[in-house]
Amino acid sequence: MQTHPKKLLVIIGESALEKFLVRDIKQFGAHGYTIADVRGGGTHGTREAVWEGDRSIRMEVICDEAVAKKIAEYVLSVYAINFSLSLYFGDVTVIRGDKF
Amino acid sequence: MQTHPKKLLVIIGESALEKFLVRDIKQFGAHGYTIADVRGGGTHGTREAVWEGDRSIRMEVICDEAVAKKIAEYVLSVYAINFSLSLYFGDVTVIRGDKF
Amino acid sequence: MQTHPKKLLVIIGESALEKFLVRDIKQFGAHGYTIADVRGGGTHGTREAVWEGDRSIRMEVICDEAVAKKIAEYVLSVYAINFSLSLYFGDVTVIRGDKF
Amino acid sequence: MDPVVLFFLLGVIARLLKSDLKLPDALYETLSIYLLLAIGLKGGVELAKHPVAMVAPQAIAVIAMGLVLPLLAYPVLRFLGKFNTFDSAAIAAHYGSVSVVTFAVGLAFVIKQGVAFEEYMPLFVALLEVPGIVVGILLARTLAQGSARKKIHWGALAHEIFLGKSVVLLVGGLLIGSFAGPQGIDPMRGLFFDLFKGVLALFLLEMGLVAASRVTDLKRAGPFLIVFGIVTPVVFSMIGAALGRLIGLSLGGTTLLAILAASASYIAAPAALRIALPEANPTLSIGAALGITFPFNLTLGIPLYFEIAKRLHF
Amino acid sequence: MDPVVLFFLLGVIARLLKSDLKLPDALYETLSIYLLLAIGLKGGVELAKHPVAMVAPQAIAVIAMGLVLPLLAYPVLRFLGKFNTFDSAAIAAHYGSVSVVTFAVGLAFVIKQGVAFEEYMPLFVALLEVPGIVVGILLARTLAQGSARKKIHWGALAHEIFLGKSVVLLVGGLLIGSFAGPQGIDPMRGLFFDLFKGVLALFLLEMGLVAASRVTDLKRAGPFLIVFGIVTPVVFSMIGAALGRLIGLSLGGTTLLAILAASASYIAAPAALRIALPEANPTLSIGAALGITFPFNLTLGIPLYFEIAKRLHF
Amino acid sequence: MDPVVLFFLLGVIARLLKSDLKLPDALYETLSIYLLLAIGLKGGVELAKHPVAMVAPQAIAVIAMGLVLPLLAYPVLRFLGKFNTFDSAAIAAHYGSVSVVTFAVGLAFVIKQGVAFEEYMPLFVALLEVPGIVVGILLARTLAQGSARKKIHWGALAHEIFLGKSVVLLVGGLLIGSFAGPQGIDPMRGLFFDLFKGVLALFLLEMGLVAASRVTDLKRAGPFLIVFGIVTPVVFSMIGAALGRLIGLSLGGTTLLAILAASASYIAAPAALRIALPEANPTLSIGAALGITFPFNLTLGIPLYFEIAKRLHF
Numbered sequence A, B, C: 001m002q003t004h005p006k007k008l009l010v011i012i013g014e015s016a017l018e019k020f021l022v023r024d025i026k027q028f029g030a031h032g033y034t035i036a037d038v039r040g041g042g043t044h045g046t047r048e049a050v051w052e053g054d055r056s057i058r059m060e061v062i063c064d065e066a067v068a069k070k071i072a073e074y075v076l077s078v079y080a081i082n083f084s085l086s087l088y089f090g091d092v093t094v095i096r097g098d099k100f
Numbered sequence D, E, F: 001m002d003p004v005v006l007f008f009l010l011g012v013i014a015r016l017l018k019s020d021l022k023l024p025d026a027l028y029e030t031l032s033i034y035l036l037l038a039i040g041l042k043g044g045v046e047l048a049k050h051p052v053a054m055v056a057p058q059a060i061a062v063i064a065m066g067l068v069l070p071l072l073a074y075p076v077l078r079f080l081g082k083f084n085t086f087d088s089a090a091i092a093a094h095y096g097s098v099s100v101v102t103f104a105v106g107l108a109f110v111i112k113q114g115v116a117f118e119e120y121m122p123l124f125v126a127l128l129e130v131p132g133i134v135v136g137i138l139l140a141r142t143l144a145q146g147s148a149r150k151k152i153h154w155g156a157l158a159h160e161i162f163l164g165k166s167v168v169l170l171v172g173g174l175l176i177g178s179f180a181g182p183q184g185i186d187p188m189r190g191l192f193f194d195l196f197k198g199v200l201a202l203f204l205l206e207m208g209l210v211a212a213s214r215v216t217d218l219k220r221a222g223p224f225l226i227v228f229g230i231v232t233p234v235v236f237s238m239i240g241a242a243l244g245r246l247i248g249l250s251l252g253g254t255t256l257l258a259i260l261a262a263s264a265s266y267i268a269a270p271a272a273l274r275i276a277l278p279e280a281n282p283t284l285s286i287g288a289a290l291g292i293t294f295p296f297n298l299t300l301g302i303p304l305y306f307e308i309a310k311r312l313h314f
């Protein structure tokens, strides 16, 4: 079984960003994404998801390294100043390389 | 502290598959799994989880590499033709090596 | 774009542990965490989240390797005897190295 | 047009204008559980009042209709619509089965018209959910060629269909209602009866949001399916109305049976077929059932079927 | 048998037949919040009508019973059942505390029987939740050997018990109800009173699903726990009934106190014990409380306790 | 004080004592959807009874007030409060817009007082939601310096504001209510009207939990904002009351318009501003609106505004 290396980009942030992030990642060439509702805490305090303004999402994107980097740079430069937002990369492998 | 390398297999797909996937991964020798409700988009379009037929799950299985590969091959061959489904592998380490 | 290697620590366990885990990881020096509600199964049986005592959470912490190890050792020694609990490490990279 | 339909339109418009309005997933689930149970209970309470000997022949006739309708739809889809075996069978199954929410709106309509109807009609809803689905699956599995002609796992299939959420709740409600009787259910009417119409309105708001999100599916499906989604309910409603007259239903009952025949399932059928017939593209069947037939029935269909029933009850 | 119990059976059967039926997590939460608040409000409204001097001695007697019951259960579990200290104490705590939903079903039963009862009984529900849990924890911590004999963190323990969801909502409801009085609560009766029985039915459907999912736990627990789960409520109901008679409760009140004594907690106790007594295996206590005692009380227990109370009120 | 306020206090206390009590997210969503729809429907039904020629001039005056209020708040925040342009504009927007739940509590209060009021007041709620937000955003974008002085994307802004959940549901409810009329809505009153006060109580319980969780925000915000959060509603209530008198509202209507003016938005405004004015720190505006003004209005404010309105209606 042949596998292909890909980047996993995980973005955790305010749920108000959801529709913008979905639009952005597609623009930079990602083919898909997965979103979960989460709660958490970080440098901007605790976000407990008890209330609309207090909800967070965790978005996961599998894509090529170049795409992941472009998305990350854009997201950090545009949203990270004003929004609670974290972001990290992981290395993953996939079987259907052209799907991601 | 001694750690043991394991494979992380992540399967993202339609929630109709949940009970079959749980059955399958056990059959191939995985000892456990974790499932979250998610939404997302990919080559089969957007799945927003607003409605029963539109829900997706994200299943995470920590297991030996051989088990992960067998599960992945089976899942791809049996479900991926007819269902929205993504799948990737990651490298993780665990402390209690025989638990997974 | 400069990236910094970090550890990803994932703890999956009974949701009764949530407030204790949040307290503990901060004590060991983690700067943040993200929690999702999940269901799953493992050596302690199936946890379907149909009922209060039956809920599980998945906590994700990005931090330095030393911090991750300390948290993991503590969590395993204090909670793993009496609670359903799984735990693994991954390698990730971040852009804002001092944030995590 | 019943005001509940306005909630459906509000949902459609909100979605088409890309509003952020979204009902929580758990609310959708809760409302649908409520509607199924409440309809079952209502029917069960009435059922207890009628002798089995009277209802049984009607029930058999109704089941027979459920078996025949998909057989009529299949060749149209396969040969006129040029869909493949699986898609044809799946769409036929959806139109052979019934929509509980369309029935609920029909119920509100019939009550508003002030005509008599058999109050145990929810029994027929439960009876009509299953046969269409079974026939659809059989069609696909017997007509498919080569490797797709898999053996049917009858046990798994029966499980999937009879133990799906909607059959369990409808039948459960019917049984509880007929065991407990009017007096037993009375202390629960605050929840199950008095709130019914309001809950239906809320559910239709959600269905409007969902239906409008299926519009893109329809573009892919093409014009044939759109026509099919309007013509089929009208034709099926005539069959339902004729049968209703034949088995001696009142004007209201005839109207409701016409509505049932005209409606296409989008709870039980999609769930069962996704498992039993995964080769079928759910976009087509759900797009037609939810994007075309459901709105058509809600707005134009139900009054039309009432007219048809009236012609038969001159 | 009250029709609400049929909903419980529907849940049990659906689960045993492996139906896909599942109530959303948020609905379960919502229903339990509703029931706790509604019971509290109802009791609070009535409480305001009674002089403290009359209710206070009864309340003290009821608390005393809550302290004694787990002390009776513990040695049976430890020495007859051969459970370890932690499990014995934890199970004793569950049976010392009370089940709000069993009480609610009992309330419906008593109302249906048409006998008088003290309408401020919800006060006793709130009072009985806590003592059993505290005694259970004390038992474990004082009787445990070696390193397990940890110091009890009284502050954390008090917090866990008194500020748990069920005590806060019950007591909050009692206070709001007695402050606002009947007239203040009246505009809310549409939600909190008129829907009560229907919501209870829905919650019992869910509890049926949950209880049936605990059947495998029971297999592991063995036959002793099954017997314990039936004998204990019967014995405790007699204690409750005797005490009810002693403190001057009416027939309905005596029945309800018997039911409370017989019931085993599965909301407050599991939550508090998981934190305060993590060494105990929750499978055992919840399996017995939810898998055996709850269904037993619902079906056979409540009518039996009514008979017992009647004997005492000849 | 209306008993519903006791639910708010229960939430506040539970949270301050660090209770585990938490309402599921989906319940919060559901309750707020319900309240918005129910208020809209109620207003719509009444609106249908009044000639447009009578209501239109009032509506225009009310919108004008919505445009003026944030202009009054902004300089106070910017120059007395020393907040930056964005934060000043954002807070002004929250206080220019209105709180639907405060209105609902005010409605309950006015009904309890037994004074007449214009039953189409929910129209004014819908009309007042938007102007304050728009003015706030315009203020920030025109007064900001340098690169922050971005062009406003009018299309996106209009979308965000007019198609946000609360406007869609309020306006949707108004339209459905006025189309369907009293008779059309009657079968749904079991859900939308009879449960209203109970649902409001439940929602206030949740708001108490949320408001108390904002206490730490206030510490960071400093004493100025606390004073602002109390003085502003009082001053604005006078403006609202005066306008109410001027446009010929009854005593109840005047009170309600005072309450609307005094209330600060925490559903529509935060959602719209997070997108349109991300540079503003939401902690400040929500902390003040939810942590100070909302509790103040609920407890002391509403009775005070009633007194003010009475003075104007000697």
Ligand SMILES: Nc1ncnc2c1ncn2[C@@H]1O[C@H](COP(=O)(O)O)[C@@H](O)[C@H]1O
Binding pocket: A012, A013, A039, A040, A041, A042, A043, A044, A045, A046, A047, A056, A083, A084, A085, A086, C030, C031, C032, C033, C034, C035, C060, C061, C062, C063, C099, C100
């Ligand atoms: N070290 C971390 N590990 C995991 N998740 C984090 C971490 N820091 C922040 N987050 C998540 O990212 C969100 C925004 O982070 P922040 O902007 O730092 O408040 C938080 O609410 C958390 O959900």
Ligand SMILES: Nc1ncnc2c1ncn2[C@@H]1O[C@H](COP(=O)(O)O)[C@@H](O)[C@H]1O
Binding pocket: A030, A031, A032, A033, A034, A035, A060, A061, A062, A063, A099, A100, B012, B013, B039, B040, B041, B042, B043, B044, B045, B046, B047, B056, B083, B084, B085, B086
């Ligand atoms: N590139 C991707 N990154 C993350 N998740 C993905 C990606 N592609 C697909 N998914 C997830 O997998 C599901 C099925 O994918 P697909 O079959 O491509 O539609 C989608 O609904 C997403 O939740």
Ligand SMILES: Nc1ncnc2c1ncn2[C@@H]1O[C@H](COP(=O)(O)O)[C@@H](O)[C@H]1O
Binding pocket: B030, B031, B032, B033, B034, B035, B060, B061, B062, B063, B099, B100, C012, C013, C038, C039, C040, C041, C042, C043, C044, C045, C046, C047, C056, C083, C084, C085, C086
């Ligand atoms: N091999 C595994 N892969 C993924 N998740 C697991 C695995 N084993 C256990 N888990 C998760 O960890 C929880 C507790 O595990 P356990 O203590 O083994 O029952 C389970 O309920 C699962 O959610």
Ligand code: NA
Binding pocket: D069, D094, D095, D096, D097, D098, D099, D236, D260, D261, D262, D263, D264, D265
């Ligand atoms: Na049909």
Ligand code: NA
Binding pocket: E069, E094, E095, E096, E097, E098, E099, E236, E260, E261, E262, E263, E264, E265
């Ligand atoms: Na007890």
Ligand code: NA
Binding pocket: F069, F094, F095, F096, F097, F098, F099, F236, F260, F261, F262, F263, F264, F265
């Ligand atoms: Na205002």
